[in-house]
Amino acid sequence: MQTNNRRPIVAGNWKMNGNLALIKQVEELFSDADISHVDVVVCPPFPYLGGFNDSNFALGGQNISHYESGAHTGETAVSMLKEMNCQYVILGHSERRADNNESNELVADKVELALAHKLIPLFCIGEPEDIRESGQLFDFIAAQIDAVINKVGIAAFNDIVIAYEPIWAIGTGKTASPEQAQEVHAFIRQHLAKQDSNIANQCVILYGGSVKGSNAVELFSQPDVDGGLIGGASLNPEDFLSICLAAKR
Numbered sequence: 136m137q138t139n140n141r142r143p144i145v146a147g148n149w150k151m152n153g154n155l156a157l158i159k160q161v162e163e164l165f166s167d168a169d170i171s172h173v174d175v176v177v178c179p180p181f182p183y184l185g186g187f188n189d190s191n192f193a194l195g196g197q198n199i200s201h202y203e204s205g206a207h208t209g210e211t212a213v214s215m216l217k218e219m220n221c222q223y224v225i226l227g228h229s230e231r232r233a234d235n236n237e238s239n240e241l242v243a244d245k246v247e248l249a250l251a252h253k254l255i256p257l258f259c260i261g262e263p264e265d266i267r268e269s270g271q272l273f274d275f276i277a278a279q280i281d282a283v284i285n286k287v288g289i290a291a292f293n294d295i296v297i298a299y300e301p302i303w304a305i306g307t308g309k310t311a312s313p314e315q316a317q318e319v320h321a322f323i324r325q326h327l328a329k330q331d332s333n334i335a336n337q338c339v340i341l342y343g344g345s346v347k348g349s350n351a352v353e354l355f356s357q358p359d360v361d362g363g364l365i366g367g368a369s370l371n372p373e374d375f376l377s378i379c380l381a382a383k384r
């Protein structure tokens with residue numbers, strides 16, 4: 136097996152949840168925590184980005200517009216996330232793909248824009264249950280990845296974090312088994328390796344979908360699982376911290 140120096144990442148996606156009090160609780164709890172073995176990211180709703188001021192973790196946005204700026208009411212520009220000290224941005228989350236009809240190509244455009252502004256995309260992929268059951272899982276995942284490779288090239292995956300989130304496991308309490316997660320993560324890495332084995336070996340691949348303090352150690356111990364994208368459990372500061380502490384050392 137090739138050695139790697141992938142540094143684990145645990146990112147909390149608050150989705151459309153949270154408030155100013157939660158920011159305070161998370162900042163207080165994390166200020167005393169030893170999280171030096173992992174890059175921790177918190178992705179709150181846009182209005183709360185300015186509410187963090189004493190954090191020992193990074194900030195991320197939950198989306199950007201595919202436009203740079205202009206008359207696009209309700210949208211948020213990539214430059215605005217940079218100005219609010221974001222280092223990361225979640226792109227292609229399955230909820231946005233479903234609620235906002237985001238296609239693989241639109242997601243690829245956003246990845247390109249984020250990279251141009253030196254934001255690290257947390258690029259989300261994952262299959263609905265019927266796709267898995269009909270045996271099309273790997274083709275489906277490959278098409279999501281290929282849309283981005285076709286747009287930005289394989290070398291860009293030096294600066295892209297992939298988050299594999301099976302849609303049937305998101306917010307359902309039905310976590311993928313560690314073996315199911317590992318199987319898909321290994322496939323993703325092999326798929327990237329067809330173009331560049333070094334980039335495949337270094338690319339950080341997160342698992343998301345009902346990760347909790349109680350299942351994180353087992354999931355994160357899988358060889359190709361480099362951390363997690365955490366939804367519901369990131370709203371509970373203690374649980375989120377225990378997930379961060381479960382990241383590989």
Ligand SMILES: O=C[C@H](O)COP(=O)(O)O
Binds near residue numbers: 304366367
């Ligand atoms: O972005 C996070 C994922 O959608 C996972 O959400 P969840 O942990 O609530 O299942």
